Amino acid sequence: MGTRKISLLLGLALVAGLFSSTSAAAPPDLCADRVLGPTGDPYEDSVGRTISKWCEPHTSPPTWGADVCCVITDEANCVAPDEVGRCSIGMKFGCQYGEQIGDGVACYEPGPSACDMGFCSVQSPEPEAEWAAAIWLCCHEDGDWIECTFAGESDNYDIPEVSCSGYLAICNWGQTLLDGTVSCLS
Numbered sequence: 001m002g003t004r005k006i007s008l009l010l011g012l013a014l015v016a017g018l019f020s021s022t023s024a025a026a027p028p029d030l031c032a033d034r035v036l037g038p039t040g041d042p043y044e045d046s047v048g049r050t051i052s053k054w055c056e057p058h059t060s061p062p063t064w065g066a067d068v069c070c071v072i073t074d075e076a077n078c079v080a081p082d083e084v085g086r087c088s089i090g091m092k093f094g095c096q097y098g099e100q101i102g103d104g105v106a107c108y109e110p111g112p113s114a115c116d117m118g119f120c121s122v123q124s125p126e127p128e129a130e131w132a133a134a135i136w137l138c139c140h141e142d143g144d145w146i147e148c149t150f151a152g153e154s155d156n157y158d159i160p161e162v163s164c165s166g167y168l169a170i171c172n173w174g175q176t177l178l179d180g181t182v183s184c185l186s
Helices: 003-019
Strands: 056-058 063-072 076-079 091-101 104-110 127-131 135-142 145-150 167-171 174-177 182-185
Touching: 063 104, 076 091, 076 104, 135 182, 145 182, 167 182
Parallel strands: 056 104
Antiparallel strands: 063 076, 063 091, 091 104, 127 174, 135 145, 135 167, 174 182
């Protein structure tokens, strides 16, 4: 066998090896889609923080660091892929923070605590309703006066403005007041 044939065979083997590579692109990040305001721009606060459309807020989320299979309608319903990484339902997404809850996987978006930012109170006067779930708030501070409102699409609350002129923060327990504002409780 001549050197020309050996060179040709080696070249073909090299090209075949390059094209048979099975390295697939990483799936899209589930948390990358942002909540949009009425203008179609991402809803953001005064420091540029935005809110994920599909991931739940969490102040100290556990690390998941794996893919999930999600069916997306009004919300993302996710499960872990099978043992070989395939999705039997939905589409594959990356999920950096999350945890297995029953048969599903909850993916989280980390964010600052409203209490750690000084936006919590001990008790609020005249509550309309009380809740205990992590939600995004938009909080403004003016001296001793603090006002928080619901932000994003947590629990189907509509976005009240084009942007949050204060700070987006996560509240785990609070009260809705009669005037429509929110008190985050510590």
